[in-house]
Amino acid sequence: MFTGIISGLGRITEVAPLGADASHGKRLTLATPPGYLDDVQPGDSIAVNGACMTATALDVAAGSFTVDISAESLDKTCGLDVPGPVNLEKALRANDRLGGHIVAGHVDGVGTVTHFAPVGESWELRIAAPRALGRYLAYKGSVAVNGVSLTVNRVSDEDGTELTINLIPHTLEHTTLGSLEAGARVNLEIDLIARYVERAMSAP
Numbered sequence: 001m002f003t004g005i006i007s008g009l010g011r012i013t014e015v016a017p018l019g020a021d022a023s024h025g026k027r028l029t030l031a032t033p034p035g036y037l038d039d040v041q042p043g044d045s046i047a048v049n050g051a052c053m054t055a056t057a058l059d060v061a062a063g064s065f066t067v068d069i070s071a072e073s074l075d076k077t078c079g080l081d082v083p084g085p086v087n088l089e090k091a092l093r094a095n096d097r098l099g100g101h102i103v104a105g106h107v108d109g110v111g112t113v114t115h116f117a118p119v120g121e122s123w124e125l126r127i128a129a130p131r132a133l134g135r136y137l138a139y140k141g142s143v144a145v146n147g148v149s150l151t152v153n154r155v156s157d158e159d160g161t162e163l164t165i166n167l168i169p170h171t172l173e174h175t176t177l178g179s180l181e182a183g184a185r186v187n188l189e190i191d192l193i194a195r196y197v198e199r200a201m202s203a204p
Helices: 071-076 133-135 170-173 191-201
Strands: 008-017 026-031 044-048 051-054 055-059 062-070 082-089 109-119 122-129 142-143 149-158 163-168 185-190
Touching: 008 191, 044 062, 051 062, 109 163, 122 133, 122 185, 133 163, 133 185, 142 163, 185 191
Parallel strands: none
Antiparallel strands: 008 026, 008 082, 026 062, 044 051, 044 082, 055 062, 109 122, 109 185, 122 163, 142 149, 142 185, 149 163
């Protein structure tokens, strides 16, 4: 379980195939900030761009770890099959502060950035989300974008589903979201509570 409060900026440094064809997954090697892995053990969960992964091997001295990601997970996410910067979050401890919202690390769909521009001191981010996720998105509700807990400012269902988010400078400086641009794809996880409410309302 996670909170959507990013605890470190990492980088995928190597992507290696786990087999000879597309039915096999990949092994990722990730670099982390100094000291990030001091309290991490093999088998611990770390969210990488919002997707919960298991640390399979650690090199604490070098500040790197590896994860194995299945072909199914690669198909349902974006940005985890190429080298580049990623958001990292260690799993929540029972006595930790819940600074964002309850995040499971299970990506529900991939969205596409339609607009990203400054508005005053902040930036406005608009994302076209899969239509199936529209019922779970609400004004002032929560959503995780590449693992970052954010508040939805507006939802439009006129032409598909588009959500609007306001990003403050702190978020831009401490996550990878500051490098987004129109056309970029992002991992989305809807609010876990919204998922249960929808199920409760629709169950026979």
